Amino acid sequence: MSESTDNQVEQCDIVLPRQGLLYQEDTLNYILCKPKLIPLKSVTLEKLEKMQRDAEIKVREAQEAETSPDINA
Structure with missing residues (x-):
């Protein structure tokens, strides 16, 4: 009996309303x-x-140059 129900395919018809509005959200x-x-x-910073x-x-280089004594002088 289970074999006969497995082979059958049920079809369902689409039912659309004939009056009123059909909404789809x-x-x-x-x-x-x-x-x-x-x-x-x-980049600017x-x-x-x-x-x-x-x-x-x-x-700093300028300050070091001023503070260091000249060896050649």
């Missing part, structure tokens, strides 16, 4: 993208820091 889904990494320091470091190094 669309749900919004979020689309996740890869996170964008931003630098902690901007890094350039300013580099300029400041270079200026400090030049000031």
Whole structure:
């Protein structure tokens, strides 16, 4: 008896309403993208820091040159 029920395929008809309205709800889904990494320091800030470091190094070199005695003199 189980063989006869396995071979049969049931078909279901689609029933659409003839009066009234048919509603279909669309749900919004979020689309996740890869996170964008931003630098902690901007390029401009890094350039300013580099300029400041270079200026400090030049000031130190100038101070060392003034304080060190001239051997050749």
